[in-house]
Amino acid sequence: MAEIVVNELSKRYANGFEAVKGLSLEIAEGELLVLVGPSGCGKTTALRMIAGLEDITSGDLYIGGRRMNDVPEKDRDIAMVFQNYALYPHMTVAQNIGFSLKLSKRPRREVRERVRETARLLAIDSLLDRRPKQLSGGQRQRVAMGRAVVREPQVFLMDEPLSNLDAKLRVQMRGEIESLQKRLGVTTVYVTHDQVEAMTMGDRVAVLRDGLLQQVDTPTNVYDRPANLFVAGFIGSPPMNLAQAQVEQDGDGLAVALGPTKVRVPRELAAARGLATWAGKSVIVGIRPEDLHERRNGRSEGALRAEIERVEALGATLLGYFSVDVEPPPTGSAVAVVTGETLADAPLVGSTGGTMFCATFEPRTALRPGASVETTFDVERLHFFDPDTEAAVWAE
Amino acid sequence: MRGVRRWWPGLLLISPSIVLIAVFVYGLIGWNARVSATDWREANKTTNFVGLDVYRELRIDERFSLDLHHLLLFTVTFILGTLLIGGTLALLLDKGVRGEGFFRSVYLFPMAISFIASGIVWRWLMNPAPGDRASGLNVVFEKLHVGGLANQWWQGTNWGAAALAMPAVWALSGYIMALYLAGFRGVPEELREAARMDGASELRVYRHVVFPHLRPVTLAALIILGHISIKVFDLIVAIGGKQLVTEVPAVYMWVLIYDARDYAKGAAIATLLLIGISVLIVPYLIYTVRSERRA
Amino acid sequence: MSTTSAAPPAPLPIRSRRWFARRGSRVAPLKYLGLLLVAIVVLMPVYVLLVTSFKTLTEIDAAHAWSLPSSWTLDAWRQAWDELSPNMANSFKLAIPATLISVVLGSLNGFVLSKWRFPGADVVFTFLLFGMFIPYQAVMIPLTQLFDDANVPTGIPRLVFAHVVYGIPITALIFRNYYATIPDDLLEAARMDRAGMFRTYWSIILPLSAPAFVVAAIWQFTSIWNDFLFAVFLITDPVSWPVTVALNNTTGSLVTPFNLQMAAALLASLPTLLVYILLGRYFMRGLMAGALKG
Numbered sequence: 001m002a003e004i005v006v007n008e009l010s011k012r013y014a015n016g017f018e019a020v021k022g023l024s025l026e027i028a029e030g031e032l033l034v035l036v037g038p039s040g041c042g043k044t045t046a047l048r049m050i051a052g053l054e055d056i057t058s059g060d061l062y063i064g065g066r067r068m069n070d071v072p073e074k075d076r077d078i079a080m081v082f083q084n085y086a087l088y089p090h091m092t093v094a095q096n097i098g099f100s101l102k103l104s105k106r107p108r109r110e111v112r113e114r115v116r117e118t119a120r121l122l123a124i125d126s127l128l129d130r131r132p133k134q135l136s137g138g139q140r141q142r143v144a145m146g147r148a149v150v151r152e153p154q155v156f157l158m159d160e161p162l163s164n165l166d167a168k169l170r171v172q173m174r175g176e177i178e179s180l181q182k183r184l185g186v187t188t189v190y191v192t193h194d195q196v197e198a199m200t201m202g203d204r205v206a207v208l209r210d211g212l213l214q215q216v217d218t219p220t221n222v223y224d225r226p227a228n229l230f231v232a233g234f235i236g237s238p239p240m241n242l243a244q245a246q247v248e249q250d251g252d253g254l255a256v257a258l259g260p261t262k263v264r265v266p267r268e269l270a271a272a273r274g275l276a277t278w279a280g281k282s283v284i285v286g287i288r289p290e291d292l293h294e295r296r297n298g299r300s301e302g303a304l305r306a307e308i309e310r311v312e313a314l315g316a317t318l319l320g321y322f323s324v325d326v327e328p329p330p331t332g333s334a335v336a337v338v339t340g341e342t343l344a345d346a347p348l349v350g351s352t353g354g355t356m357f358c359a360t361f362e363p364r365t366a367l368r369p370g371a372s373v374e375t376t377f378d379v380e381r382l383h384f385f386d387p388d389t390e391a392a393v394w395a396e
Numbered sequence: 397m398r399g400v401r402r403w404w405p406g407l408l409l410i411s412p413s414i415v416l417i418a419v420f421v422y423g424l425i426g427w428n429a430r431v432s433a434t435d436w437r438e439a440n441k442t443t444n445f446v447g448l449d450v451y452r453e454l455r456i457d458e459r460f461s462l463d464l465h466h467l468l469l470f471t472v473t474f475i476l477g478t479l480l481i482g483g484t485l486a487l488l489l490d491k492g493v494r495g496e497g498f499f500r501s502v503y504l505f506p507m508a509i510s511f512i513a514s515g516i517v518w519r520w521l522m523n524p525a526p527g528d529r530a531s532g533l534n535v536v537f538e539k540l541h542v543g544g545l546a547n548q549w550w551q552g553t554n555w556g557a558a559a560l561a562m563p564a565v566w567a568l569s570g571y572i573m574a575l576y577l578a579g580f581r582g583v584p585e586e587l588r589e590a591a592r593m594d595g596a597s598e599l600r601v602y603r604h605v606v607f608p609h610l611r612p613v614t615l616a617a618l619i620i621l622g623h624i625s626i627k628v629f630d631l632i633v634a635i636g637g638k639q640l641v642t643e644v645p646a647v648y649m650w651v652l653i654y655d656a657r658d659y660a661k662g663a664a665i666a667t668l669l670l671i672g673i674s675v676l677i678v679p680y681l682i683y684t685v686r687s688e689r690r691a
Numbered sequence: 692m693s694t695t696s697a698a699p700p701a702p703l704p705i706r707s708r709r710w711f712a713r714r715g716s717r718v719a720p721l722k723y724l725g726l727l728l729v730a731i732v733v734l735m736p737v738y739v740l741l742v743t744s745f746k747t748l749t750e751i752d753a754a755h756a757w758s759l760p761s762s763w764t765l766d767a768w769r770q771a772w773d774e775l776s777p778n779m780a781n782s783f784k785l786a787i788p789a790t791l792i793s794v795v796l797g798s799l800n801g802f803v804l805s806k807w808r809f810p811g812a813d814v815v816f817t818f819l820l821f822g823m824f825i826p827y828q829a830v831m832i833p834l835t836q837l838f839d840d841a842n843v844p845t846g847i848p849r850l851v852f853a854h855v856v857y858g859i860p861i862t863a864l865i866f867r868n869y870y871a872t873i874p875d876d877l878l879e880a881a882r883m884d885r886a887g888m889f890r891t892y893w894s895i896i897l898p899l900s901a902p903a904f905v906v907a908a909i910w911q912f913t914s915i916w917n918d919f920l921f922a923v924f925l926i927t928d929p930v931s932w933p934v935t936v937a938l939n940n941t942t943g944s945l946v947t948p949f950n951l952q953m954a955a956a957l958l959a960s961l962p963t964l965l966v967y968i969l970l971g972r973y974f975m976r977g978l979m980a981g982a983l984k985g
Contacts, residue, residue: 051883052882053879053882053883072401072402073882073883074882074883074884074885074886074887075885078883079883080879080880080883082876082879082880083876084874084876086874086876086877086879086880087880088877088880088881088894088895089877089899090898090899099881099884099894100883100884100885103884103885103886103890104885147880147884403807403808403809403810404809405807405887405888405889406803406807406808406809406812406888407803407809409799409800409803409807409888410799410800410803410804410815413796413800413819413859413863414815414818414819416856416859417818417819417822417856417859417860420822420830420834420853420856420857421821421822421825421830421857423833424829424830424833424834424837425825425829425830427833427836427837428829428830428832428833431832431833481729484725485726485729488722488725488726489726493719493722493723493726499726499730500975501971501975502730502733502734503729503730503733504971504975505733505964505967505971506733507913508913508917508960508963508964508966508967509917509960509963509964510916510917510918510919510935510938510959510960510963511917511919512917512919512935512938512939512956512959513917513935513938513956513957513959513960514736514956515939516938516942516952516953516955516956517736517739517740517953517956518736520739520743520949520952520953521735521736521739531752535757536757566732566733566736569733570733574975623824626826627826627827627828629828629919629920630919630920630935633919633939634919634939646826646828649828650828650923650924653831653832653924659832662832663832665828666826666828666829666830666831666832667829669826669828669829670825670826670829673824673825673826677821677824678821681817681820681821681824682817685813685816685817685820686813
C-alpha cells in the first residue's frame with residue numbers, strides 16, 4: 001500500500017480535447033477515494049493515467065513517493081478491475097487469477113496457494129475450474145477482483161466495476177467491496193458515475209466535471225457543504241431544489257426573499273455565511289427535498305404554499321412535486337446543470353409555470369395531485385450560491 | 397518517449413512483411429514499368445530506353461483494340477449478370493427460408509473450383525456445334541424446344557466475349573449474394589418495423605429503408621468485380637486457349653512473353669492493366685480504411 | 692490465382708435462420724421455385740462433370756451428352772490419375788507449406804495491425820492491402836528475373852515463395868479483422884498483468900485465434916491450389932507443374948476425349964471440393980469475415 005499524489009495532472013488528446021485539466025489530489029495510504037462525475041467528466045481518463053494505460057500530457061504522478069510518469073504500467077505495482085471485467089476467455093478462473101503471478105515467474109506451488117487463498121476470500125473457490133462464459137455476472141466480477149487482489153499491489157484501481165450488475169446485486173457488492181478494501185487496507189481509487197455508490201463507499205469523494213475537480217471531501221461534507229452548484233445538484237437524490245432569491249435588508253438584519261415568501265436570517269447564520277456582502281443582491285438558493293417539510297405548526301415564515309402536481313410514493317419515502325412562483329437559476333435546475341440537457345427544464349406537458357420543487361412528506365400521507373400543501377424550511381438548511389461563479393457562498 | 401518503447405516491437409515484427417511487399421509489389425511494378433519503356437525483345441541484341449514508344453505501338457495495335465473490346469463486353473456482361481443474380485438470390489434469402497444453409501452452400505461452392513477445371517465443363521456446355529452435332533447447352537435448348545437460343549457461344553465473333561462471362565457469373569454470383577445478404581441483414585430490424593408501423597408495404601420497406609443502405613455494398617461489389625474482370629486470365633485460357641476470338645489483354649500479354657518473347661510489349665500491357673485497376677482500387681481502399689477507423 | 696484469391700471476404704449476416712422461418716408468406720413457394728431453379732443451374736456443371744467422367748468412350752458423343760452412363764466405368768478416372776497424380780503431388784508440396792507459412796505470417800501481421808499498433812499502422816495496412824488487388828501479370832516478368840538473379844531454386848520453391856509473399860495482404864486482412872473483435876480491455880488487463888508483446892500474443896491472442904486460422908488456411912489453400920497464373924509463368928519444367936497447369940495442358944487439345952477431360956477436372960478439384968464440403972461452414976465464414984464492407 002502506498003499513498004498517491006497527483007499534481008496538476010492533465011490529459012490532452014491529439015485533436016486538442018482536454019479530458020483532464022490540472023487535477024490535483026492526495027490519496028492517503030489505505031484510503032478509498034471515489035472519483036465521481038457524469039460521463040465524459042474525465043474520471044476514467046484520470047484513472048487510466050494512474051494505471052499507465054494513458055500517457056500523461058502534463059503534471060506529475062507519485063505513488064509511494066516515487067514519480068511514475070515514465071514508468072511503464074507493468075512496473076507500477078498497480079492492479080486494475082475493469083468495467084467489463086476483461087477476463088481471459090480461454091483460461092479457467094484459476095488461470096485468470098494466477099496469470100500475473102505466472103508472468104512474474106513465481107513458483108507454481110506459490111501461485112496455486114495464493115490463487116486458492118484469494119478465491120476463498122472472495123467465495124469463488126468452487127469456481128476455480130470454470131471458464132468465464134460459464135459464470136454469472138456477479139461471479140465474473142469477483143474473478144476480476146480476485147485477479148487484482150492476488151497480486152497484493154500497492155494500489156487498486158477500479159473502473160466502474162459494478163455498473164454491469166443487476167441493481168440489487170450492485171447494492172450488495174458495494175458493501176462487500178468496501179469491507180474487502182478495509183480488510184486488505186490497500187489504497188484504492190474507485191471510479192463511478194453513480195453518486196449513491198460514491199457516497200456509500202468512499203472515505204472521500206472527488207467530484208469531477210469536464211475534466212476539472214469540483215470538490216474533494218468526505219461524503220458527509222460534500223453533501224452538507226457542496227462547494228458549488230454542480231456538486232449541490234449532482235450529489236443527492238432527488239436533487240436539490242434551486243431557485244433565484246434576493247438578499248434584502250430587513251431592519252437591522254438580513255432576510256431572504258424567495259418568491260412569495262420571505263425569511264429572516266439570524267445574525268450568526270448571516271455571519272457564518274458571509275451574507276452581509278450580498279445585501280441587495282441576487283443569489284441562488286438551494287434547499288434539499290428532505291429539508292422541506294409539510295408545515296406542522298402555525299409558523300408562516302418560510303412557508304411555500306402550492307398545489308401538488310405529481311406524487312412519487314416510494315414506500316419508505318413520499319415525494320411531492322409542486323411549482324413555486326420563483327425564477328430558476330440562470331443555468332437551469334439541478335438536473336440541467338448536472339446533465340447539460342438544455343431541455344431538462346422544459347416540461348413535456350405545460351405546467352402552471354414557475355419552478356418545480358420537490359419535498360419529502362410523511363410516507364403514509366394521503367397526498368394527491370391537486371392537493372394544496374404548505375411546506376416550510378429551516379433557514380439554517382438553506383444553501384447559497386453565487387449566481388455568476390456558481391460557487392457556494394461562505395464567510396471565508 | 398514511453399510510447400515508442402511500447403510499439404516498436406510491433407513495427408519490428410511486421411517489418412519483414414513490409415519489406416517483402418515493398419520489393420515484390422511496388423518494386424516489381426516499378427521494374428515492370430521500366431521494362432515497358434524499353435525495346436526489350438528476344439530478337440533484339442541490345443535493349444534501349446524508348447520511352448512511351450511501346451505504348452504508342454499498342455494504341456494502334458488492332459489486336460490490342462480487339463482485346464479491349466472483348467474485355468469491355470466481358471466486363472459489362474459479367475458485372476450485370478452477377479449483380480442481378482447475386483442480388484436477387486440475396487433478396488430471396490433475406491427473410492430466411494428453410495434450408496437456407498443448403499442454398500447458400502450450393503451457390504457458393506463454385507468458388508472452391510479453379511477456373512481451369514470449371515472452364516473444361518463450360519467449354520463443353522458452350523459447345524458451338526449446331527443441329528445434329530449439337531452438344532452441351534445447345535442440345536438442351538433443342539430438347540426444350542427453344543432451339544433458336546442455340547448459338548456459337550464463345551466462338552461467336554460478336555458476342556463470344558459475353559458468352560465467356562457466363563462461367564464467371566456462375567462462379568461469382570454466390571459471392572455477390574453473400575455481400576448483399578450481409579448488407580440486407582445489416583439493416584437494423586427496428587428500421588423495417590418502424591416503416592411497417594408507418595404503413596409501408598414490404599415493397600416500400602425495401603425501396604425506402606433497405607435499398608438505400610445497400611449503396612456501399614453495390615459500390616464494393618462494382619469495384620471488386622471490376623478488378624477481377626480486368627485481371628481475368630485463367631478462365632479465358634481454359635475455354636478459349638490462345639484463340640483470338642476470346643483473347644483479352646491479360647492473355648495477349650502471356651502470348652507476347654512466351655511465344656513472341658516481346659517482353660517490353662508484355663510489360664506495357666501489364667502496366668496498363670495495373671493503371672486500370674488502380675483507378676478503381678486506390679480511392680476505394682483509402683476510403684474504406686479511413687471510414688473503418690472513424691467507425 | 693483463382694477467384695477465391697481475387698475476391699476479398701464479405702461481412703457476416705447476423706440473423707439466424709430460425710428467426711425468419713417463423714414469418715411465412717404466400718410468396719414462399721414462388722421463392723423456393725426460384726431458388727431451386729438457380730440451384731439446379733448452378734449444379735448443372737457438376738452433373739455434367741460427374742456423369743461424363745464415368746462414361747465409356749462410346750458414350751461421350753453428342754447424342755448421349757446429357758444422359759446418365761449406361762455402364763459406369765472408371766476408365767477415364769484411371770487415365771486421369773495416371774496423367775495427373777504426379778502433378779497433384781506437386782500441388783500438395785506447394786499448397787501445404789505455403790498455406791502454413793502464410794497463415795502464421797498473417798496472424799502475426801494481423802495482430803500488430805489491430806492490437807499492437809504503431810503510428811502509421813493504417814497506412815501500412817493500406818500499403819499491404821493494395822498488393823492483393825494488383826494484376827499479377829504486372830510483376831511476372833520482373834519476378835522471374837529476380838528469381839533468376841537471386842538464384843532461387845526453380846520449380847515449386849519459387850511458387851511457394853511467391854504465394855507466401857502475395858498472400859500477405861489477404862491473410863493480414865482476415866486476421867486483422869478477426870482480432871479487431873477482441874475487446875481492447877482484454878489486452879489492457881494483460882498489460883496490467885505485466886505481459887509484453889510476445890507474451891500477450893502467445894498467451895492471450897493465439898489461443899483465441901483458432902477460427903481465424905481455419906478461415907485463413909482454407910482460403911489460402913484453395914487459392915493456392917487453384918492458382919494458374921503464377922504456376923504457368925513461374926514453372927517452366929512440365930515435371931514441376933502443379934495440377935492446374937497440367938490439367939489445362941492435357942485437356943487443352945481438342946483430341947482429348949470428354950470423359951477424360953471431365954474426370955481430370957474433377958480429380959484436380961477433389962481436394963478443394965473436399966475442403967469445401969467438410970469445412971464449408973468456415974469457408975463461408977471466411978467469405979464473410981467482416982472485411983471490406985464498403
